[in-house]
Amino acid sequence: MIKDYFNLPLSEDKQGRQYLELIYAGAILKDSWVLADIGISVSSTIKCVIKEEDKPAFYIYNVVTQEKVPIKGSIHLLATAVSLLKTLVSLKCGFPNSIYCLRTPEGREMYDCNTLNDYQLDIGTTLRLDVWDGWKEFLTGCLLGNKHNIQRFLSDEEPVRIYQKRVALYMAAFFGHLELTTWLLKQGVRPNEAVGVHPYREWCQETHHPDITKCPIHAAAEAGQLIILKAFVNYSVLCLQCQNPAGQIPLNICIKHKHKDCALYLVTKMWSVVSYPNFSLPMKIYIKLKQWLLRAQSHILTTQWFNQATVFRTRVGDTVVVDGFTKPKMTSKARIKAEDSKNCKLPNPADRSPREEDPCFLTVTKENRKEIKLKLPPLYEANKLQNIPRLHQKKNMRKKAVQPRKDESVDQNMCLAKVPLPPISSFRNSRPPLYYSTPNAKLFLNSSAESFLEHNGRTPRDNAIYCLAIANAFKEKRWLQQLGIARNLAKRSVCKPIY
Structure with a gap:
């Protein structure tokens, strides 16, 4: 009735839509409500607003959170590279760029060097975000800040485990999990260290996404996590001058994303003075001296290593992932510990002692360890189950x-x-x-x-x-x-x- 009375032009297309919104007493009215039920009487004032909404260019289905994330943009986004879309997805989801891949609705993996038009996508298409196999439980713990869940699902391979800790610190900084951040800093993970890539893909440096050099301090600055920024700066003042792939320091990132409190804190820190018993240094000069000292130490260590033997991260026998040739390992499969079922076996009846004939005993054997006899709870008798009233069942x-x-x-x-x-009351009477x-x-x-x-x-x-x-x-x-x-x-x- 309002639209017809005022001749309001409302439209809807692929780019967006214009719609009418009714507001009463601060609440947006829904179409299914009845005016009398929500207290609207005669002579009441209803506010009418015409709103314009841009439809998302793409939807990203996150297999970890099982949510659809909208990605805003115009039709010109189709002419850009997949790497730019992954940068927008990382800012929305908080995932480092190297732990996931995007797939079309048909299941084709999208590579960073291609454009979106190469996959014949339309505006409003839903893409799928897949992570490394066996990582869903680990990433769920990172999203919730659950330290025990992260410890449980860390990889058995040392290079992958180190990489997972860097990923966990990045996500803890983005979502503001202070307890998890403190634990990871004690584990030796540095906030100004780049997340990098998965060890399976370290050999293909030419096709890496530029955002792999982003550090946890950059994630905290993008998300505006002031408490995490303070923890990182107290851990190492080098975080103040840590640059992202675009050459921006955390202060520039906070100004870009309009995080006023974080920007004020970083300005105060960068223009502070480091005092010693006999002299004082401005923070910028102190950071440069410390960076020079660290570069000199790393140069000495590198020279010693190359004098002994050439050191490579990837060794013979390590797993290597080649795009388009090897079997994909980013399919979001759940982690199944098959070794847990192998460690338990029933005792041999011939080797039982008189006490072991009890069915409540179970023998658990492990490699290079002694046998452990576990006492299992007794089974309920069949007679007891028969005495349960049918009404209770x-x-x-x-x-x-x-x-x-x-x-x-x-x-x-x-x-x-x-x-x-x-x-809810706990008293039954x-x-x-x-x-x-x-x-x-x-x-x-x-x-x-x-x-x-x-x-x-x-x-x-x-x-x-x-x-x-x-x-x-x-x-x-x-x-x-x-x-x-x-x-x-x-x-x-x-x-x-x-x-």
């Missing part, structure tokens, strides 16, 4: 059937973050005694909850959380008025159970 089955799906639990957690609700007076009442309540879940897709509590989260969007309303809106929305969503 049906109750357990009913509880399993009422559990929310994965998507519903995610929505519930998002709504809980918006609406503070009182915790907090309600009137007649509420649970008979078993029939319990069965009736359970069946009602099941019926509500079947028709609505949410449990009664989840539905209440959902309605309160919607009502909380009306910021200009008082809390009691928001509560009234939530009650009206909840009434409309109630379905009577059918018997």
